[in-house]
Amino acid sequence: xxxxxxxxxxxxxxGNAMMKAVIAATQCGxxxxxxxxxxxxxxxxxxAIRESCQVGGLNRTELxxxxxxxxxxxxxxxxxxxxxxxxxxxxxxxxxxxxSQMDEILKNLQTDYLDLLLIHWPHPDYFPEIWAAVAEExxxxxxxxxxxxxxxxxxxxRLSDEGLPCPMVNQFECxxxxxxxxxxxxxxxxxxxxxxFSPLLVMNPKLMGSPVLKPLSQKYQKSIPQIIxxxxxxxxxxxxxxxxxxxxxxxxxxxxxxxxxxxxxxVIDSLNENYKYLVESxxxxxx
Numbered sequence: 001x002x003x004x005x006x007x008x009x010x011x012x013x014x015g016n017a018m019m020k021a022v023i024a025a026t027q028c029g030x031x032x033x034x035x036x037x038x039x040x041x042x043x044x045x046x047x048a049i050r051e052s053c054q055v056g057g058l059n060r061t062e063l064x065x066x067x068x069x070x071x072x073x074x075x076x077x078x079x080x081x082x083x084x085x086x087x088x089x090x091x092x093x094x095x096x097x098x099x100s101q102m103d104e105i106l107k108n109l110q111t112d113y114l115d116l117l118l119i120h121w122p123h124p125d126y127f128p129e130i131w132a133a134v135a136e137e138x139x140x141x142x143x144x145x146x147x148x149x150x151x152x153x154x155x156x157x158r159l160s161d162e163g164l165p166c167p168m169v170n171q172f173e174c175x176x177x178x179x180x181x182x183x184x185x186x187x188x189x190x191x192x193x194x195x196x197f198s199p200l201l202v203m204n205p206k207l208m209g210s211p212v213l214k215p216l217s218q219k220y221q222k223s224i225p226q227i228i229x230x231x232x233x234x235x236x237x238x239x240x241x242x243x244x245x246x247x248x249x250x251x252x253x254x255x256x257x258x259x260x261x262x263x264x265x266x267v268i269d270s271l272n273e274n275y276k277y278l279v280e281s282x283x284x285x286x287x
Contacts, residue, residue: 001144003116003169004064005233006253007032009197009242011039017244022048024246026056029253034171034197034240035109036068036120037101042108050110060111067105068149069098069134070120094126098133102142117143118171122155128162135165145169147193153186171195174237176207176228176268177275188236196232198277199239200225212267220258223251230255231268 008030013021018041022033035045049063106112117137119130131148138146147169148155160166170187174180174196187194201207203225213224220227225241229252232239241252260268 003145003193003238004030004032005238006030006229006255007034007064007066007195007238007240008249009240010035010041010045011242012041013242013244014041014044018044019048019051020246021244021249023052023055025249026052026058028246028250030249031062032064032066032115032238032240034066034195036070036118037105038068038070038120042067042105046108046110064115065109065111066116066118067109067114068118068120069101069130094129095133095136098130098137102137106142113141114143116145116147116169118147118149118169120149122148122151127155128159128164131159131164131167147171149197153183156186156190156192166190167192169193169195171197171240173198173276173278174232175199175201175277176210176213176231176271177201177204177273178277179269179272181269181272184235184237193238194236195238195240197240199232200228200241201275201277204277207271210271212271216260216264216268220260222255222258226251226255227260228268230258230260231265234260234265 008022008025010018010033022045025033033045033049035042049065052058053060102117105114117134119127119134123130134146137143145168147167149171151167151170151172156167156170170192172180172183174184174194175198184194207213207228208224210224213227216227217224222230229239229241233255243249243252
């Protein structure tokens with residue numbers, strides 16, 4: 001199956017802000033939308049997608065919708081932690097909880113299938129069991145593809161050692177200050193598609209004022225965010241930038257009319273300092 005090579009992140013958009021952003025995004029060409037059960041905005045995205053399809057004459061099959069298994073349906077998000085994950089003490093309950101959460105995801109998004117279902121965090125106690133339950137959702141036809149998020153090499157190896165199917169996608173934080181080249185290579189060697197969240201590092205001044213990126217911006221007459229997103233695309237990574245601004249949404253997707261040279265890609269790689277913007281879930285210490 002094919003996946004759009006750039007997507008729109010949706011956290012923390014809600015309500016009318018989500019509606020305006022998604023309509024603007026579909027009008028300028030976005031077809032992939034990323035959310036998570038822990039974001040608490042699936043219903044807003046579902047409403048926005050329904051309205052966008054009506055406004056733009058789109059069919060559901062033209063869109064690629066991703067959500068993530070994460071928090072227990074009975075729990076809230078404590079202390080603003082977006083990646084709260086709570087699972088039962090009995091492993092036998094995993095399948096039931098994943099299935100129940102998937103029911104709610106599909107209901108919120110007003111669809112009878114997902115294009116991609118991810119595990120939000122590699123919960124250390126139940127990771128293989130959760131992945132096996134997600135694989136059952138795939139075999140049941142409720143999602144067209146399955147994958148993981150925030151997984152490192154050791155997590156992927158654990159699934160392999162357990163004899164479980166290889167994830168199709170791994171989504172993790174990736175940007176020039178944390179390029180994760182070895183993890184990208186590990187995934188690509190195993191035909192695991194890499195997706196990057198926070199690809200622009202929320203417009204971090206260290207990137208926006210970079211003496212490496214500024215000359216490239218001037219050379220190609222593109223913004224620094226466009227240069228970074230092009231860097232993602234050329235290394236085979238799907239960036240998922242988030243914006244509710246129609247002008248920024250349009251800018252972010254207009255990155256297919258130029259190519260960075262191999263030397264320029266390497267120079268951007270050199271900005272890496274293993275800077276981590278998002279801390280791990282408290283349920284996955286040292287993830």
